Amino acid sequence: MSRFLCAELAALKPYVPGEQPQDKKYIKLNTNESPFPPAEEVALAVARREKSLNLYSDPDCRALKSAAAALYGLDEGCVSPGNGSDENLAHIFAAFLKDKGVAFPDVTYGFYAVLCSALGIRRTVVPLREDFSVDVADYASVTCPVCLANPNAQTGICLPLRDIEKLVLQNRQRLVIIDEAYIDFGGQSCAPLVKKYDNLIVVQTMSKSRSLAGARVGFCFACPEVAADIERVRCSLNPYNVNSMSMYAAVAALGARAYFEECVQSVISVRGYTAERLKGMGFEVLPSSANFLMAKRAGTGGHELYEKLKERGILVRHFAEGRIADFIRVSIGTRAQMDRFLGAVRDILGEE
Ligand SMILES: *Cc1c(COP(=O)(O)O)cnc(C)c1O
Numbered sequence: 001m002s003r004f005l006c007a008e009l010a011a012l013k014p015y016v017p018g019e020q021p022q023d024k025k026y027i028k029l030n031t032n033e034s035p036f037p038p039a040e041e042v043a044l045a046v047a048r049r050e051k052s053l054n055l056y057s058d059p060d061c062r063a064l065k066s067a068a069a070a071l072y073g074l075d076e077g078c079v080s081p082g083n084g085s086d087e088n089l090a091h092i093f094a095a096f097l098k099d100k101g102v103a104f105p106d107v108t109y110g111f112y113a114v115l116c117s118a119l120g121i122r123r124t125v126v127p128l129r130e131d132f133s134v135d136v137a138d139y140a141s142v143t144c145p146v147c148l149a150n151p152n153a154q155t156g157i158c159l160p161l162r163d164i165e166k167l168v169l170q171n172r173q174r175l176v177i178i179d180e181a182y183i184d185f186g187g188q189s190c191a192p193l194v195k196k197y198d199n200l201i202v203v204q205t206m207s208k209s210r211s212l213a214g215a216r217v218g219f220c221f222a223c224p225e226v227a228a229d230i231e232r233v234r235c236s237l238n239p240y241n242v243n244s245m246s247m248y249a250a251v252a253a254l255g256a257r258a259y260f261e262e263c264v265q266s267v268i269s270v271r272g273y274t275a276e277r278l279k280g281m282g283f284e285v286l287p288s289s290a291n292f293l294m295a296k297r298a299g300t301g302g303h304e305l306y307e308k309l310k311e312r313g314i315l316v317r318h319f320a321e322g323r324i325a326d327f328i329r330v331s332i333g334t335r336a337q338m339d340r341f342l343g344a345v346r347d348i349l350g351e352e
Pocket of ligand 1: 181
């Protein structure tokens with residue numbers, strides 16, 4: 001660290017992303033990517049745009065806003081695009097939370113806490129229930145904005161739409177940010193509610209259910225006034241934040257509905273299969289509506305299992321934090337990948 005770095009950033013612990021090994025071939029079940037390639041239409045869209053890379057991308061991102069808005073019957077004016085939804089979150093936190101702080105669960109997406117440190121935002125941590133679910137009633141007395149991932153990150157547990165609406169209605173003077181990175185794998189999106197409630201912001205990504213993690217595209221939905229505030233931040237920091245190849249890749253992927261359905265259905269069915277097999281081997285598995293499973297087994301350490309799987313060429317994620325330190329998080333791959341994973345787990349347990 002140089003002596004020039006500002007104090008706020010010198011003190012923060014940066015977000016640690018899952019490994020993206022560039023050397024050896026692993027079965028990658030550690031960062032909740034899709035195991036499936038992007039829709040066929042995506043390659044064509046990218047090739048077409050490549051020829052006009054001498055020009056700046058559309059700073060209004062009209063094509064992307066329009067395709068994203070159409071998902072939920074919203075107007076383009078309700079959308080702000082991001083270079084991945086992490087950037088949407090940064091815009092939102094910068095726009096609305098700097099002077100008010102934010103509340104979020106003790107177990108959730110680690111990036112929220114990092115953003116708070118980076119932007120000097122006060123945070124209130126609200127513990128999940130014993131069973132790792134969110135109790136909306138815990139937020140009734142919270143007056144600062146609330147940020148929830150739904151399904152929640154690191155647990156996969158999803159709140160029903162009526163609970164989200166309850167949260168939004170608890171206090172109409174308070175913003176509620178719902179991060180729906182995993183919503184397509186089993187939850188019901190609350191995006192249409194932005195037509196009814198101006199204190200709701202919904203964030204979604206192309207990275208998980210639409211096989212475009214490497215393209216870096218996300219978007220958020222809000223009422224037109226709130227969306228315009230987010231756009232104000234976006235255009236102040238980087239008006240060309242979504243490059244033209246990624247923008248048209250995203251538009252093509254949003255159009256490929258049958259392929260999307262097929263991929264999502266596969267993840268859901270392989271998730272059920274994997275959970276059953278893990279339970280059969282004595283694991284406790286949290287009920288997941290996402291493209292990953294959190295699993296632990298009495299007598300088998302989370303970190304130890306992570307290491308032994310890695311030795312066998314399989315990458316999963318382990319979080320050293322308190323309540324989830326005994327778990328491993330395994331992303332749902334193809335059926336063949338999950339059979340390799342299950343075989344390796346069986347092999348490791350057999351050694352004990
Ligand atoms: C993966 C993830 C994101 C970030 O996705 P991007 O690739 O930046 O779009 C945001 N929130 C949660 C809960 C996630 O799991």
